[in-house]
Amino acid sequence: MRRRIRTNTIIAAAGAAMLWLLAPDAIGQNAPASRTSAPTPRTAAGKPDFSGMWVGTADADLKPDEQGNVTVLSKGRPCHPGQECKPAINFERDSGVRQRMSPNLPLYKAEYWDKVADLDVNGNFKDPEIKCYPPGLPRIGAPSKIVQTTNEVIFLYQRHNTFRVIPVDGRDHDAIRSQDLTYYGDSVGSWDGDTLVIDSVGFTDESWLAWPGYFHTNNMRVVERLRREGNTIIWQATIHDPEVLMKPWEMSPVRRNLNTDPKALLTEDLPCEDRDADHIATRERG
Amino acid sequence: MKPSNLWRLMAAVTFALVTAPSAVAHHAIQAEYEMSKTGSFKGVMTRFAMINPHCRWFFEETKADGSKVMWEMSGAGPGALRAAGLVRIFQIGQPYEVTFAPAKNGANVGRVRTMKGPDGKVITLFHEDPTNPLNN
Numbered sequence: 415m416r417r418r419i420r421t422n423t424i425i426a427a428a429g430a431a432m433l434w435l436l437a438p439d440a441i442g443q444n445a446p447a448s449r450t451s452a453p454t455p456r457t458a459a460g461k462p463d464f465s466g467m468w469v470g471t472a473d474a475d476l477k478p479d480e481q482g483n484v485t486v487l488s489k490g491r492p493c494h495p496g497q498e499c500k501p502a503i504n505f506e507r508d509s510g511v512r513q514r515m516s517p518n519l520p521l522y523k524a525e526y527w528d529k530v531a532d533l534d535v536n537g538n539f540k541d542p543e544i545k546c547y548p549p550g551l552p553r554i555g556a557p558s559k560i561v562q563t564t565n566e567v568i569f570l571y572q573r574h575n576t577f578r579v580i581p582v583d584g585r586d587h588d589a590i591r592s593q594d595l596t597y598y599g600d601s602v603g604s605w606d607g608d609t610l611v612i613d614s615v616g617f618t619d620e621s622w623l624a625w626p627g628y629f630h631t632n633n634m635r636v637v638e639r640l641r642r643e644g645n646t647i648i649w650q651a652t653i654h655d656p657e658v659l660m661k662p663w664e665m666s667p668v669r670r671n672l673n674t675d676p677k678a679l680l681t682e683d684l685p686c687e688d689r690d691a692d693h694i695a696t697r698e699r700g
Numbered sequence: 701m702k703p704s705n706l707w708r709l710m711a712a713v714t715f716a717l718v719t720a721p722s723a724v725a726h727h728a729i730q731a732e733y734e735m736s737k738t739g740s741f742k743g744v745m746t747r748f749a750m751i752n753p754h755c756r757w758f759f760e761e762t763k764a765d766g767s768k769v770m771w772e773m774s775g776a777g778p779g780a781l782r783a784a785g786l787v788r789i790f791q792i793g794q795p796y797e798v799t800f801a802p803a804k805n806g807a808n809v810g811r812v813r814t815m816k817g818p819d820g821k822v823i824t825l826f827h828e829d830p831t832n833p834l835n836n
Contacts, residue, residue, distance in 0.1 A: 506728040538731055546752070684778045686752040693732050695804035700728035 452644035454608075457562065462608050462642040464560040467678045468670040469572065506700025513625055520628050520653065520663040533627025538694045540627070542620055546686035548574050550597035550621030551614055551636050556649035556668045559680055567603055567610060575683045580612055592616045595632055612638040623653060623663070626699060631657045645672035733801040733811040740799045743771055748790040750778040757790065757812060759798060773800055773812040775825045794818045 455463040522530050533540055543549050554576060557569035565583040570576070582603035591600035592615045599614035619632040635654040640647060650667040653659065729735065743759035755778055759771040781787050796817055800810030815823045 506730065510728070538728075544753075681782070684750050684752055687749075689751075689756060689772070690732055690754075690774070693803045693805050693807055693809055696728075696731045698728045698731045700730075 454642050454644055457564070459564065461605060462610075463562055464567065464610065464640060464642055464647060465562045467559045467673040467675075467680075468556065468647055469558045469673060507698075508700075510626070510700040516666070518664070518666050520623060521660040522658055523660055526658050529629065530627060533622075533629060534699075535697055537626050537699050538697055539691070541625070542622060544688065545691070546688050547620060548576065548597040550617070551578075551599055552638070552651040552653065552665060553622055553624055554598075556647070556670050560647075567612075570680060572680055572683055574686070582610070587613070587615060595619075597621050599636065606639075608641055610638075610640040612636075612640070614638070624665075629658070630655045633657060645674070646670065647672075729811060732803060734804050735801050735811075737802055738799055738813065739802040739810055740797070741769070741771060742795060742797050743769075744795050745790060745792055746770075748792065750781070750787060753777055755781060757798075757815070759796065770808060771798070772809045773798060773815075774809065775812045789823070790815075791817060 455465075457463045538544070543553070548554075554571055554573060557578075558572040559570040561568040561570070565581060567580045567582055569578040569580065571578075576598070578598050578601055580601045580603045582605070584604070585602060587600050587602055594600065594616045595618040596616060597618055597620075600616040601612050601614040603610055603612045605611070614636045615634075617630070617632050617634050617636075619630060619634075621630070622628055623630055630653065633655065637652045637654065639650045639652075642648075647670050648667050649670070651665045653663040653665065655663075741759070741761045743761035745757060746760050747756075747758040749756040749758070754774045755776060757773040757775065759773070761769040761771060763769060778787070794817065796815045798815050799813045801813065803809045812825050815825070817823065
C-alpha cells in the first residue's frame with residue numbers, strides 16, 4: 415500500500431509538473447511580488463548588477479506528509495482507451511504539442527519550407543543536440559549564472575559546462591573571431607539604459623535555433639537583451655538571418671528568478687554519449 | 701534503500717523527466733522503446749555509466765546453457781540520480797533482476813523500469829500508472 419502511495423504520488427507530481435510545462439514561460443511570470451519589487455542591485459558604475467545564480471528556483475509545490483510522501487491530485491492529460499497510453503508517452507507527446515502550439519515561431523522564406531519540414535519529420539535522426547553537439551546560441555537559453563565585472567559579463571551555463579565571456583568595454587567585434595564558425599559566436603556587449611545588449615556573430619550553421627528543427631546560416635546575428643527587475647532577470651534574443659528568415663525572429667522573453675541559496679553551485683555536467691541513434695525506430699518526436 | 705531515499709530518487713527522476721524538454725533535446729521515448737511491453741532478465745551488473753542524456757546500466761545474463769547475453773539499460777539522466785544522491789548505490793559485479801521496456805528494433809537494450817538488487821530492495825526508475833485501466 416505504501417509503495418502504491420509513493421507511486422501515485424509520483425504520477426501526481428508528474429501531472430502537476432506537466433501542467434506547469436503546459437503553461438509556456440511559466441517560470442517567473444507569476445513570480446511573487448517580492449521578487450520583482452525588491453530593489454535592483456547596481457554596480458559602482460550605476461548599471462544593473464546581474465551577478466548571481468539564476469537557476470534552481472522553480473517552486474515544485476510538493477509538500478511531503480509526515481511519512482515523507484507527497485499527495486497531489488493528478489491533473490495530467492487523461493489516457494484514451496485503445497491507445498498506447500502511459501504517463502511518459504503522454505508527457506512526450508504533450509511536450510511536442512506544447513512546443514508546436516507556440517504562436518511565436520520563426521518565419522522562413524518559402525524556398526526553405528521543405529527543409530524545415532524535413533528537419534522536423536526526421537528530427538530524431540538530425541537534431542544536433544541529440545547527437546551530443548552543443549546547443550549553441552540561442553538554443554541554450556538564458557544563463558545559469560552570471561558574473562559581472564566592470565568590463566566583462568560572464569555567462570555560465572550548466573549544460574555542457576558552457577561559458578561565454580562578453581566584453582562590455584565598448585569594443586567592436588574581433589575581426590578574426592567574428593568570422594569563426596562557433597556555436598556561441600563572438601559576443602560584444604553594450605548598454606541601452608539599464609538593458610545589457612549583446613551582439614553575437616561568427617556562428618557555425620550546425621546548430622539549431624530551437625526544436626523541432628529551426629536552422630540558421632553561419633551569417634546569423636543574435637541580439638540578446640538582458641535586464642533585471644528586482645530579483646528577476648528577463649532574457650530575450652532576436653535572430654537576424656535574412657538569408658533564410660522573412661523577418662527577424664523575436665524569441666519570447668525568458669524570466670529567471672534569483673537563487674538566494676548562498677550554497678548553490680553549478681555542478682559539472684557529465685559527458686554526453688549518443689547511444690540511442692542505432693535504436694530509434696520511428697519518427698515520433700516529443 | 702531507505703524510503704526517504706527512494707522518494708528522493710523518484711522525485712528527482714520525475715522532475716528530470718518532466719523538465720527534459722527545456723534542458724536537453726531528446727527523441728520521443730516511444731520512438732525507441734515498446735512502452736506497452738515489459739521484458740525481464742536476471743544478470744550481473746558489469747558497468748554503470750553516468751552519461752548524458754541518459755544513464756546506462758550494463759548487465760551480463762547467463763543462460764541455462766551457459767551462454768552469455770549482454771544487456772544495456774537506459775534510464776534517467778545523471779543529473780536526476782545525482783540530485784538524489786544515489787550515484788553510488790549500484791553494485792558492480794552483483795546480480796540484479798531487471799524489468800524494462802524493450803527496444804522496438806529487437807536489440808538487447810531497454811528503458812529500465814525496476815532493478816531488484818542483491819539486498820532484495822527494488823529501485824524503480826520508470827513509472828507506470830497503476831490506476832490506468834489499460835495497464836495490466
